[in-house]
Amino acid sequence: MSRCVQTILTGILTGSHFNSLSKSEWRDLILVARANSLLPRVASILLSDADNDFHIPPTAHAHLVASIRHETLFHNQVINEVKLVNAKISRALNNKLIVLKGAGYVIADSKAAKGRIFSDIDLLVLKDDIPKVERALHLFGFVSDTDSEYDQKYYREWAHEIPPLRHFQRGTVLDVHHNIIPVVSGRAPNIEFFFESTIETEYGVEVLRPAAMFLHSAIHLFFSEEFTNGFRDLSDLSLLLDEIVGDVDEVDYLFELAENTGFENELFLAFRYLARVFNKHVPANVIQNFKYPQPKGIRLAIDDFIFGKVLAANHRLVDVKFRRIAEWLAFVRGHLLKMPFNILVKHTAAKLWRSIVKSVTGDVENNQHIQQKDVKEQ
Amino acid sequence: MSELADTQYLNAVKKSELNIEFGLISVNVSSSFSQVTKTIAELYRDYKVSLNSDWFDFNISVERPSNFRRFFRPQAVFKLDGHIPFKPLPSAHAYPLFEWGMNWCVANFYHKYLIFHAAVLEKNGKAVIFPAPPGSGKSTLCASLALSGWRLLSDEMAVLDIETGKVLPFVRPICLKNNSISLVKDWFPEAFISDIATDTQKGDVAHVRPPTDSVRRCEESADLFAVVFPKYVANSPTEVFSMTQISTLNMLIENAFNFDLFGHEGFEFISSKLPNLLLLEATYSNVDELRNILESEVNN
Numbered sequence: 001m002s003r004c005v006q007t008i009l010t011g012i013l014t015g016s017h018f019n020s021l022s023k024s025e026w027r028d029l030i031l032v033a034r035a036n037s038l039l040p041r042v043a044s045i046l047l048s049d050a051d052n053d054f055h056i057p058p059t060a061h062a063h064l065v066a067s068i069r070h071e072t073l074f075h076n077q078v079i080n081e082v083k084l085v086n087a088k089i090s091r092a093l094n095n096k097l098i099v100l101k102g103a104g105y106v107i108a109d110s111k112a113a114k115g116r117i118f119s120d121i122d123l124l125v126l127k128d129d130i131p132k133v134e135r136a137l138h139l140f141g142f143v144s145d146t147d148s149e150y151d152q153k154y155y156r157e158w159a160h161e162i163p164p165l166r167h168f169q170r171g172t173v174l175d176v177h178h179n180i181i182p183v184v185s186g187r188a189p190n191i192e193f194f195f196e197s198t199i200e201t202e203y204g205v206e207v208l209r210p211a212a213m214f215l216h217s218a219i220h221l222f223f224s225e226e227f228t229n230g231f232r233d234l235s236d237l238s239l240l241l242d243e244i245v246g247d248v249d250e251v252d253y254l255f256e257l258a259e260n261t262g263f264e265n266e267l268f269l270a271f272r273y274l275a276r277v278f279n280k281h282v283p284a285n286v287i288q289n290f291k292y293p294q295p296k297g298i299r300l301a302i303d304d305f306i307f308g309k310v311l312a313a314n315h316r317l318v319d320v321k322f323r324r325i326a327e328w329l330a331f332v333r334g335h336l337l338k339m340p341f342n343i344l345v346k347h348t349a350a351k352l353w354r355s356i357v358k359s360v361t362g363d364v365e366n367n368q369h370i371q372q373k374d375v376k377e378q
Numbered sequence: 379m380s381e382l383a384d385t386q387y388l389n390a391v392k393k394s395e396l397n398i399e400f401g402l403i404s405v406n407v408s409s410s411f412s413q414v415t416k417t418i419a420e421l422y423r424d425y426k427v428s429l430n431s432d433w434f435d436f437n438i439s440v441e442r443p444s445n446f447r448r449f450f451r452p453q454a455v456f457k458l459d460g461h462i463p464f465k466p467l468p469s470a471h472a473y474p475l476f477e478w479g480m481n482w483c484v485a486n487f488y489h490k491y492l493i494f495h496a497a498v499l500e501k502n503g504k505a506v507i508f509p510a511p512p513g514s515g516k517s518t519l520c521a522s523l524a525l526s527g528w529r530l531l532s533d534e535m536a537v538l539d540i541e542t543g544k545v546l547p548f549v550r551p552i553c554l555k556n557n558s559i560s561l562v563k564d565w566f567p568e569a570f571i572s573d574i575a576t577d578t579q580k581g582d583v584a585h586v587r588p589p590t591d592s593v594r595r596c597e598e599s600a601d602l603f604a605v606v607f608p609k610y611v612a613n614s615p616t617e618v619f620s621m622t623q624i625s626t627l628n629m630l631i632e633n634a635f636n637f638d639l640f641g642h643e644g645f646e647f648i649s650s651k652l653p654n655l656l657l658l659e660a661t662y663s664n665v666d667e668l669r670n671i672l673e674s675e676v677n678n
Binding site (some may be wrong): 024026031062072 | 433434436459460461487488489490636638639640
């Protein structure tokens with residue numbers, strides 16, 4: 001009887017699994033890790049940790065080495081791009097440039113940078129600085145990715161960021177934010193709290209301090225409507241948690257920041273599903289800091305149903321009953337959190353129309369782990 | 379493959395139970411197109427296959443997309459482990475899509491080895507790499523050499539092991555385009571060439587079954603001997619020029635799939651190899667003349 005591949009995967013990712021695998025378990029591990037954007041992370045854990053007892057067969061080793069090569073180059077490119085962008089726009093800013101999420105982990109050299117691949121660089125600047133930053137970036141070759149009038153309006157009026165900017169030659173995509181969640185949601189925090197939660201890095205830009213990094217990652221995950229990389233995001237949270245559990249001040253700061261910004265529920269959900277889906281041990285001295293009345297009853301049951309499924313590894317080899325229903329509920333939940341109902345109806349109508357046109361004209365779209373690409377480019 | 383009974387083969391390929399063993403990698407293949415399963419059986423006749431193996435490097439398939447397009451101007455999609463990495467093609471191009479998709483998997487994910495876009499052939503234990511952009515006549519030259527006693531290592535990818543310094547075979551059917559299809563048919567009437575897929579992005583396309591001996595020796599690496607940049611120019615005399623190391627390096631990088639992923643290691647490897655290799659640029663219109671020149675070099 002073969003072990004569940006998700007158990008093997010979480011075992012490796014949380015550092016608690018040290019047994020050898022059969023050939024077919026290696027095959028399944030690589031498939032599931034790759035589909036969930038976790039192959040480089042699995043590789044960096046297995047190849048760097050000399051203490052584990054894994055005998056890695058050469059066939060599997062080839063794929064691990066390959067993904068590490070990819071990650072190393074990618075991280076070098078991200079650091080260069082951040083330095084370049086900072087050099088171009090820092091004079092337009094009244095505050096130091098703050099790098100968020102994946103690029104932030106890399107810049108901070110956080111544990112969560114390990115094997116992390118992402119598609120765009122997220123930046124946080126003061127809202128008042130946005131017009132200047134946008135002009136400066138235009139000048140240096142970053143142009144808006146979308147020409148749809150609807151998208152432009154959506155971003156300008158309701159979002160917490162401007163439309164993504166793509167460099168016309170290098171293809172790098174920048175997401176410039178002035179808040180961490182959409183303004184229209186009514187939950188956008190006083191962003192000052194996050195501007196005060198940063199640390200300097202050797203690259204001249206700032207990143208969030210570990211506690212704020214964890215909280216932001218949790219907020220981002222539990223405000224999503226789409227969970228293609230949900231399992232990977234849990235893995236990020238697991239590593240980000242490792243950065244703070246040993247530091248009482250950071251743990252205190254985490255709960256203080258969650259309280260000040262109104263995101264205690266997201267923090268609660270992060271701990272809950274780290275333990276339930278990811279088999280992550282969350283120390284009692286961390287959990288006991290909760291003053292906030294914890295959700296229970298039907299609300300908690302619904303959350304458990306949704307997140308117990310959508311945060312599981314996404315692959316046909318991981319059998320999750322009713323996953324589609326949970327995904328649909330998560331989709332509705334995510335949208336309701338982000339926008340008031342009347343705006344949601346308008347937004348859904350616009351998106352639905354677009355997808356009808358697509359399905360009739362026969363565009364097969366793939367929003368999974370592999371970048372869409374024409375065979376022609378081969 | 380040829381030892382499998384027809385029904386056994388069709389059953390396995392429909393149920394994703396068939397692995398083709400390339401030596402370099404093992405690929406699980408399946409398709410709902412009979413055109414694709416038929417062509418795989420023809421072109422991969424001499425390959426080792428395994429059924430229900432506990433390992434594969436990639437699981438690929440060519441399927442019908444699940445949307446309304448199924449009913450008019452039908453399409454084919456390529457899938458890697460169930461995911462669709464690029465846009466569908468007309469269903470008449472399903473077989474080339476299968477081959478190109480497999481190339482894409484290796485070029486995008488298999489970064490254990492340094493890979494260049496090049497044909498590789500060997501004679502007398504000496505491997506010659508032919509890196510070249512489309513239109514240079516690389517595949518025609520490759521087919522001509524492979525069908526005249528040279529061992530085919532690859533039509534598309536030079537796979538270099540930077541640890542051993544050797545070039546590894548990735549033997550696959552040779553992809554011929556447009557006029558070269560009828561040329562190769564005329565020159566080698568006994569060679570097996572697949573049905574032609576017309577009007578693809580690369581024009582008309584057909585695949586040549588690789589020679590049995592090359593397939594059997596798919597685990598046998600070879601020593602690098604020369605890098606030759608072929609350039610087909612209609613009605614030109616056959617002329618061979620010596621290349622400098624620096625321009626060879628530049629042209630190799632232009633034809634690399636993953637050179638950037640190897641950083642210093644890759645650069646050091648190539649730089650240490652080039653001084654010991656024969657570096658040539660060849661202008662030709664007559665393939666036989668060029669082959670004679672190359673044969674006199676490897677027989678030296």
